[in-house]
Amino acid sequence: xxxxxxxxxxxxxxxxxxxxxxxxxxxxxxxxxxxxxxxxxxxxxxxxxxxxxxxxxxxxxxxxxxxxxxxxxxxxxxxxxxxxxxxxxxxxxxxxxxxxxxxxxxxxxxxxxxxxxxxxxxxxxxxxxxxxxxxxxxxxxxxxxxxxxxxxxxxxxxxxxxxxxxxxxxxxxxxxxxxxxxxxxxxxxxxxxxxxxxxxxxxxxxxxxxxxxxxxxxxxxxxxxxxxxxxxxxxxxxxxxxxxxxxxxxxxxxxxxxxxxxxxxxxxxxxxxxxxxxxxxxxxxxxxxxxxxxxxxxxxxxxxxxxxxxxxxxxxxxxxxxxxxxxxxxxxxxxxxxxxxxxxxxxxxxxxxxxxxxxxxxxxxxxxxxxxxxxxxxxxxxx
Numbered sequence: 001x002x003x004x005x006x007x008x009x010x011x012x013x014x015x016x017x018x019x020x021x022x023x024x025x026x027x028x029x030x031x032x033x034x035x036x037x038x039x040x041x042x043x044x045x046x047x048x049x050x051x052x053x054x055x056x057x058x059x060x061x062x063x064x065x066x067x068x069x070x071x072x073x074x075x076x077x078x079x080x081x082x083x084x085x086x087x088x089x090x091x092x093x094x095x096x097x098x099x100x101x102x103x104x105x106x107x108x109x110x111x112x113x114x115x116x117x118x119x120x121x122x123x124x125x126x127x128x129x130x131x132x133x134x135x136x137x138x139x140x141x142x143x144x145x146x147x148x149x150x151x152x153x154x155x156x157x158x159x160x161x162x163x164x165x166x167x168x169x170x171x172x173x174x175x176x177x178x179x180x181x182x183x184x185x186x187x188x189x190x191x192x193x194x195x196x197x198x199x200x201x202x203x204x205x206x207x208x209x210x211x212x213x214x215x216x217x218x219x220x221x222x223x224x225x226x227x228x229x230x231x232x233x234x235x236x237x238x239x240x241x242x243x244x245x246x247x248x249x250x251x252x253x254x255x256x257x258x259x260x261x262x263x264x265x266x267x268x269x270x271x272x273x274x275x276x277x278x279x280x281x282x283x284x285x286x287x288x289x290x291x292x293x294x295x296x297x298x299x300x301x302x303x304x305x306x307x308x309x310x311x312x313x314x315x316x317x318x319x320x321x322x323x324x325x326x327x328x329x330x331x332x333x334x335x336x337x338x339x340x341x342x343x344x345x346x347x348x349x350x351x352x353x354x355x356x357x358x359x360x361x362x363x364x365x366x367x368x369x370x371x372x373x374x375x376x377x378x379x380x381x382x383x
Contacts, residue, residue, distance in 0.1 A: 136352065138175065139383055140165035144359055146376025148185045151272060152369050154239050157187025159374050161243070165250060173255050179248040179264060181341075183374065184240065191237045193276050197318040198230035198309060214291065228287050228305065235276035235313065238332075241372070242271040243363065245341050258349040265342045270365050273334035277312040278319075284309065339365035347380060355380040 053061075141164050148159035161183030168176045206223050209215045218226070225231045248266025285292040285302035292302025299307075311319030312331065320331040343361035350356060361374045 136383065138167040138177075140177075140355075140380045141383075142355075142378050142380035144183075144376035144378040146359075146374060148187075148241075148374040149372045150185065150187045150189075150239060150241060151365065151372045152239070152274075154187045154189040154237065157185050157239075159183060159185035159376060161376075165380075168249075171251065174251060174253040174260075177250040177252065179245075179250045179266070181243070181245040181248060181266075183243040185243075185374070186238070186240045189237045189239065191235055191276065192232055193235045193278070193313070193316040194231050195233065195278070195309075195313065195317055198228050198233075199224050201305070201309065202226060202228050202230055209291070214294075226287075227289075227291065228284060228309070229282055233278055234281040235278045235316065236280060237274055237276050238312075239272065239274035242273075243341075244269045244271075248341065252347075259346065260349065260355075261344070261346040263344040264361075266340070268339050268341045268363065270337045270339055270363070270370075271334060272337065272370075273332050275312045275314060275332035276316045279310055279312075282306070282310050337365050337367060337370060339363055339371070345378070347378075349382075353382050355382065 141162075143160070143162040145160045148157050150157050161181065163179055163181040166178045168178050170176075202224055205228070206215075206218060210217050217223075245266050245268040248264055250262055250264040252260050252262040254260055284305035285300075288302050288305075292300060294301040296304045307322050309318065311325055313319050314331055315333045319325065320329070324331065341361055341363050343359065345357055345359035347355045347357035357378050357380065359374075359376050359378050362371070363373065364371050
């Protein structure tokens with residue numbers, strides 16, 4: 001109780017003091033109050049133009065930003081062009097999702113178009129197409145037909161073939177080319193031949209006839225040479241020559257316009273194949289006369305010998321077997337020879353892609369009587 005009394009007393013004294021102070025203040029005369037000097041510096045306000053920029057200042061900032069964006073866009077496109085030269089040929093347009101500020105002079109409008117960069121030049125790694133890129137390259141493909149003197153003293157014959165001419169380099173007054181030529185020729189010649197097989201057949205036949213008492217022992221010459229023809233029989237030699245010249249150099253004079261003479265030299269390989277046919281000179285029935293009717297198995301002696309010894313001889317000795325001849329199997333003898341070729345001719349350009357001309361070649365082949373000449377007319381196709 002004592003504590004509560006003390007608190008009430010203190011609060012009452014405080015209220016009385018406040019009341020007295022208020023009454024004293026109202027009772028005093030009103031006088032101006034002198035405040036101490038304020039030492040805090042006054043705050044300087046910014047100009048209104050800086051707090052709220054004008055439309056012209058805002059537009060200038062927008063223009064500067066747009067120019068910087070355009071410059072960066074151009075740099076990015078140049079970088080893409082460098083990395084992808086083929087794709088750079090097409091104009092590169094910015095993505096529609098990217099926003100742009102309006103260009104200078106307009107408040108709302110589309111951004112100014114950026115010019116597309118020029119297509120990049122073709123790099124060395126890009127393959128070149130021959131004809132679309134170069135066009136007429138000076139190559140030639142042609143064929144020839146004409147006559148030829150044949151090796152081994154055969155008669156003149158027929159020759160034909162083809163060639164391809166590829167340009168190599170330009171030289172004074174013309175060009176130097178690489179040429180590949182393949183030719184084939186054939187001839188038929190009447191020759192004289194002696195068959196060793198016929199000599200052996202005559203020996204066996206004379207032994208049989210003497211032992212059978214059909215004839216008396218002939219002289220040694222007739223014993224070997226008759227009754228069948230064995231010495232100096234006439235045969236038809238059918239010969240073929242194939243020429244393959246895989247490496248030839250050709251010099252053509254081009255400064256004379258459409259008329260273009262040329263010279264050629266190179267190496268060649270030659271295949272000769274031949275056979276001798278005695279069909280026109282050998283007949284066992286005629287040679288044996290009355291003896292041709294002697295029975296040999298199911299046939300007569302003359303017919304049997306003609307079937308075995310008449311035909312296209314291999315090596316001038318004997319024909320192929322009747323079974324192979326009936327099937328048409330090729331036969332003959334041949335050889336592969338090496339040699340060189342030298343010659344020349346001319347071409348006349350009828351059009352830029354067509355020419356006519358003549359060609360002469362001397363073929364110097366290894367071996368005796370193996371060389372020969374060809375003379376032919378030619379047609380060329382140029383590209």
